[in-house]
Amino acid sequence: MPAIVNQLKSMEIPGEYGNWITAIQDRIQFYKGNDAFFQTKKDQHNSTVYRSNMPPGPFMAKDPKCIVLLDAKSFPILFDVSRVEKKDVFTGTYMPSTSLTGGYRMLSYLDPSEEKHTQVKTLLFRLLASRKHHVIPEFRKAYNTLFENMELEIAKDGKSDFNAGNDQQGFEFACTSFFGVSPSSTDLGTSGPDKAAFWLVFHLHPLVSIGLPTFLEELFLHTFPLPPIFAKPSYNSLYSYFSSGATHALDVAESLGLSREEACHNLLFATVFNTYGGIKILFPGIMKCLAEADKSLHSRLASEIRREVKLEGGKVTMAAIEKMELTKSVVYEALRIDPPVKFQYGKAKVDMTIDSHDARYDVKKGEMLFGYQPFATKDERVFENADKFVGDRFVGEEGKKLLKYVVWSNGPETEDTTVANKQCAGKNFVVLVGRLLVVEFFLKYDTFTGETASTIAGLTVNVTSVTKATS
Template sequence: MAEGAATSTATTLPVRDIPGDYGIPFASAIRDRLDFYYFQGQDKYFQTRVDKYHSTVVRLNVPPGPFMATDPRVIAVLDANSFPILFDVSKVEKKDVFTGTYMPSTSLTGGYRVCSYLDPSEPNHAKVKQLLFNILASRKDAVIPAFRANFTALFETMESQVTAAGKSDFNKLNDNTSFDFLGEAYFGVRPSSTALGSTGPTKSTKWLFLQLCPLMTLGLPKILEELLLHTFPLPPLIAKCDYKALYKYFSSAAGNALDNAEKLGLKRDEACHNLLFATVFNSYGGMKVLLPGILGWLAKADKSLHVRLAKEIRSTVLAEGGKVTLNAVEKMDLTRSVVYEALRMDPPVKYQYGKAKQDLVIESHDAAFKVKKGEMLFGYQPFATRDPKVFDDADRFIGDRFLGDEGKKLIKYVVWSNGPESESPTVSNKQCPGKDFVVLVGRLLVVEFFLRYDTFTADVGTVLLGSQVTVTSLTKVAASSSDI
């Protein structure tokens, strides 16, 4: 955690009142929502307020506001020094704040508040998180073979599409592939080989959309989006049949894990709903954003980075006897740095929330601010991970940023997982239980890609909550070097 991130009373910095205001109830929240989504966009929305008040800790309204959320008022922490207060569960409560100031209906999760919405003080939090740790530990040897098998098929399809049509939609291929990979990696059963068939990604996306649409824009007329997405929740009934089919897959495929859940003191159906959520919302939803994000940044990077990655990856795998092993991947420092940099530039989850459990003093780089018990704290992660007081050339993707002694010191400021990358998840904190799994999967994408290709080009745009990557050319590795 950043030094001086939060203390209960003492501080050596000047104490300021938190600037900003919430405006007129209801009306100002709607006006701010329109600024956030349409007239300014999220980055400008926060930056204009930082500039106006000369402070990276400000009071403001966050979407979705009326009528979706009863109270849009937050204290925003918008720098790397103040942001870590959101990880300190001794000082902030994380109950029902996973998606922010609104909470999707529990009808979407079998009537249960799943682990992401539980505060660590609640008994089932530790049980569910331990269950997830147990699954990850028991399946660790399956991850690399499952990834290689599934993504080899993806790359073969991508190549054929580029050859035939001059382009390939990586996001679409990734959606289908990632869903099968996760089922195979976690439970040993590819969803596409069950009654779900090829429908799993579509059913999952519909279910995800119902929970995340208050944070999205689709490019529809503003009045239509405001009414359909941002004002009232869409009825869970829309995804009832889809969710039922997903649940059926998990109740069958995750049988061993559910047996373990009962030994931990969890009800079997509650555990199944939690596994569904962790796999589909947390893991699959994350991979839908993370993997196109990594490939998108690589597409925009100088081709010299491609050369360096290919050299590192191929020489390391060759030294391991031509096998992609965990030991080999751990030795690829540039590959790891590239993934950290992608997570820094575009963290899969951009918003963090926590409610003050007590009166607090939080610190930015140059001032301290008093927060009262019960006030909602909000962090916009890209402002923390692109903090120019921490990162040189903070808005530029630099693939080797985290190499060397100085680079390693910056790793603690990569906080995509609801905690510093330099720390580990436990049953008593809210850091993502799959933190290391996610970073490994990101590295495996880079490894597999540059074992096959010397370089590539792609058109990179935006789609919903992430990057849209359309691959337009692939330069395959020479035949003499492609036997790994």
């Protein structure tokens, strides 16, 4: 008998865009809560693929109309650069002024078809390769300082603000590991994290709520871009550090055909926006997952980590980390359940069809596609107990098969980042530093307790107690 092939039914993409008033209404609902916004429309249309306006919309975006993708089957179309263009869609339906980045379009906004994309991404690959031996020692130095301060704060106040320490040490680590020059030892001092955060606001304010009354946020944050000139002093201070501290990388950039100025702006963006910005989000996320997990997971992690480090003569090495299967799984699971970059965009290069689990949809050339990653990576058709943090989810052969659905890096975890795709240049670096956080923590402590809260500023974590390592 011939094999039976399950054919997906072709359907019209549900949903309508309406007019500019509808777009503003969608925007207001979006800022009240992302998950609720997408779930409501998913339920309304009984579909994980539908049409919707996406912020910021009128009058900041040229066109807020998007096709929304919410499941693990349709989402990967956003990685296929043969069918989807990634030019100027990093922040979605609008693009921040290049005045915020020295007048240059940064790597994140370049399509792989552009020559500059190859040049800049190659620069980042070479930077990461040349500094790989500095990552572990610089991380240990920075985060041992964080943990020492954390213990003092717990003893004094009964709790320690992990986010505050992470902001300071994360910035110090990222810059020093990449360039060998501690920002705190330069004119930048300890002001780097504050200057970076202020500059980031000018990029992202159309996509966030800070808790003001709706009419004030609509007027001052979501309708018109904030004047870049106000961010210039902070940016100039950051640029001064990179122009003097990244001289070797800038020499490499010239050999690749990039000007030192354009390369310096890209190095700043990659370090501050991508790397440091990712650490600000990812590390509290990992700590939250661990704080809420069963304490038996802490015990298993401590045992695994200490065993492998002991076998390496008491040293934290790449060889030891690669053997820590549970530690790796915990980081992958944190990246799955709360990916640092939640939104992905791409514009259809050609007429195409997109499949969800349940239907097939026609998409026209030029239409904007939008994927909300937290729904795609918590797809119940793929993951059992999808909304629950399961620390050992990716342990063993069956667990490894699920890694292709971990797509935080703008591509599957099972694939490599190259100059030909838009997968994060620092994909392996991010996973490594996530593991290093877990390793360093459980080398020092057997277990801990913490309080977590979702605020307007994002996830906050307070460590309320730690039990020092007994073995």
